Amino acid sequence: MPAIPYPQKRGKRTLIAIIIVIAAVCAVVLALHLQPWKPAPSGPPVPAIPAPVVPTVTEPTIIVAASDSSAASKAGADYICDGIDDQYEIQAAIDALPARGGTVQLTEGTFKCSGNILPGSYTTLKGQGDESTHLIFTDNGLIWMKSDSIALEGFRATGSGYSGKSAHRGVIYITASHMWIKDVTATADRSIQAVFYVQSIEGYTRDIEYIAFIGCVADSPGTYGFLHSSQDTDNTVHRYVQYTDCRAIDCGRHSRFNNWVTGFDFAELNDIESLRVTRCIAEGNWESGFHLEWAPNKNDVVFTDCISRNNGRKPYPDYYDTSGEYYFGAGYYAPKGSYTFNNCTAEANSAYGFFFSYPDGVYLYDCTDFETGRGKTDYSQVKPTSFFIVQSLLTNANPSIVMENCESIESFGYGLHIALMDHVQINNFRLTDPAGIDGKGAVVGGSPRGALFVDSSIDIHATGDRVSTLVYAMGNRNVIYSGQINSNAAHPFVIDGYGTSNVRVQNMQMLPVGSAGITLTQDVPEGAVTIVKS
Template sequence: MRDKRTTKLLIAVFLIVGLIPIVGALEATPNTIVAASDSSAADKASAAYVCDGVNDHVEIQAALNALPSSGGVVLLTSGTYNCAGIIAPRASSTLMGEGESTTFLKFTNDGRINVDREYITVDGFHIQGSGYSSGVKWLGVMNIRASHAKIHNITGTADASIQAVYLLVHDPTVYAPTLEDVEFINCQAVDTGTYGFLHNAWGSTNMVIKNVRYDNCAAINCGKYGQFNPWITGFDFAELNDMDGLRVTNCLAEGTTESGFHFEFDPKVTNAVLENCVSRNNGQKAFPTKAYNANDMSTHYFGCGYYAPNCDVTFINCTAEGNSMNGFYTTNGGKLYNCVEKDTGIGRTDFSYRVPAGYYSVPSRSVNPSTVMENCTSINSRAFGLQVDLANNVKIRNFHLIDPVGYNGKGSSLGGTNGQFDNSEVSIYASGNRVETLVWAKENVNTVFSGQIVSDAAKPFVIEGYRTQNVLVKDMEIVSRTL
């Protein structure tokens, strides 16, 4: 049985061949059907190409090659397609299945999908890749290397022999212009040994990827079943590439080896927005067992819900829950509105070399404002709920710090752990009795505090430090939790 998309496709065919009069001079879009070896008899009867279960990419590619230069649609009916080679749709074409739970493409022998021409759409099937050779390991099961691509309704997985399920990469040997205008809608990477969604750029020209959109996509258990490397993330939006104009809405990252949503430290990221996203239970690998050393990669660790250093990125209504190191890591341009962090560091007990924080911004002083948080909440963080240090021009407004477990008796650190918290404003509403101090301000200069603390803690609000000066506390209320 075909789904609604297929029904619409067949209706379009009837319209095209003239069974129903058409007004206007619209050019017909040819359509070709491919059936799998295990497709139904009816599907095989309607197909122009019927696969035999071996090297099925050959029939699929033949169907794509048979489309006119103007493009068209190739439909893969329900069934399993065993592909031991590359599928490369032509420009302006659509490769469509009958749904992620009914149309399956299984790639072996370095097989994959290469979206190397403009205006390609892939829609409605499941991809699986395994057993890749070293010569192609830096690629993905699906590679998007040309602009104006639409990736819709795809579920994918891969073992640890290849770098990603979905790779969006500027490769100048394939496509020299700027890579831009790519969208992922209703796509998933599930139970992988590698990255879910990865952006990258090779070479030295046109390193910026522009105008990429994700909606209702998910990366689940990336790195749970083997590991391509120790740094596997769910979504990595900036690896070696710069990124301009990213929109991510209603997306989920869960159970990854490292961070759920990730931007590397060095790329330039501008005009990025993540809205209504959820990142939970990420940072599954163990904490380092020795102190940080820049030259010792075993001491490097992310483990964040959202990792976005030095990025012009805005988070709106995003949630981080149960991530191992930080819920939100944002510095030098991060803006957070109506975000919630809960249970950061849960399940971790040894903080000898890593101390979790729900919201982390260190250092953050190269732009003005450097970090903005409005109407954000930290709930039950297993160490600091909020840690902002080596910071200047920070705006924290209506922040709710709820019952942190704390570290060394402190529920938050504003300049406390590294020194310097200058020219900033903090409006904070803190509560809880599990720490001696809920709000710890140290080495502050020209900073204004307001809000409310509800606690029976011994020292609920501490301001200290040899360089501390010109700190104003106004409209601040401290209330006993029991009296």
């Protein structure tokens, strides 16, 4: 007779199995919760940059209580505010710190400030968190960080009603070096130029360096979320700047300081060197999500694991030309400079996912654009494009731009547009079902003005049937194409003339079997294109 399992032992084994399963599920859930980003990119390691020299002396700690703080908080405070001109009590606490520095600790509650707070060097101004400590600024009040080595942490700030010179500052206004701003959420109405503003100004006699924003949020302001600029000074460089886990949400969407409000603007009138932007989000902003102006110098700028979505809420203009400043509407607007993008995502931005003009050594690894142009309907002026790349013929970089393992998914216009470019290296670019412009899903060269795409290589893997031509190439010289095109389009891959010469198509698989394959127009000179069947 077979043995009968002993009930208690069977129960213990079952219980152990259940515990193991629960533990495994919890581990998976925790991993997903802590790491919502895509896998690590395949690009080279990002060089570290120096961190700010922030206050290390935390004592003495002077406590300032709000008028609506608890009785217990007031009992332990050194200063107690009355809800009117609370900046005076906060400033008195700052001024009471010794020269070596210390901490001014704000309790829970609301501090109503009608003037400036000026932290001194080696001062930490710290709240109880952005849901507990709230500073409300009126009558041109703001936090002006004009001395080196200051830290802000753990509060919420709101500003409104600015005029005069204060209207061209920020609620958190930085004009010196070695700043550490952590877990600060802030907003403002349309009367001030920015929420978080780093500006080089007259009187500070050197470049601004070593600025770190960590976990900061610009929350639905009527102005720029994070802004860098300069005025009335020759010291225009901002160097060693870090943004980590920061967000710019709905900046300028409902009201705006001007018609060009962006989420992050890292180079308005200043030069920028050694900028690191990591795990930051720009969403719902009036103009671009992440933005740098054309004129400043921009070197060693690195974006890693960033997300830019639903930006460019501004209506399309009646007239548009990329040679003028009529509209940006980009997830990432990065002209004239050297940049690296690792594992960055753009989604549903109105005009461009990634915009590059005059690229001077740009590298993209594992970057993806989803549905650029979604939410707009009239594309007669602005042509939405996932990856827009122009004008390296006027720079000296070789390579001018490198793209590895990048993808355009269901663009409402072009998936890829390249013109006036040389020394381009694109490997494993995936073009997925673009809606296209004028029947074309991707344009490389694309103008009857001579050779507009030269000395380059493209490995492209394209699918989709919404356009008559998935890949259109014109004016190519010394260019190699490879990859795979899978489409029932009328002409999946078209090579046109006007300057076309020494184009080689090799290891290019055309699917399905029997598709129209590669089309050479009558304007292609004889012998200008060589097709090597895989």
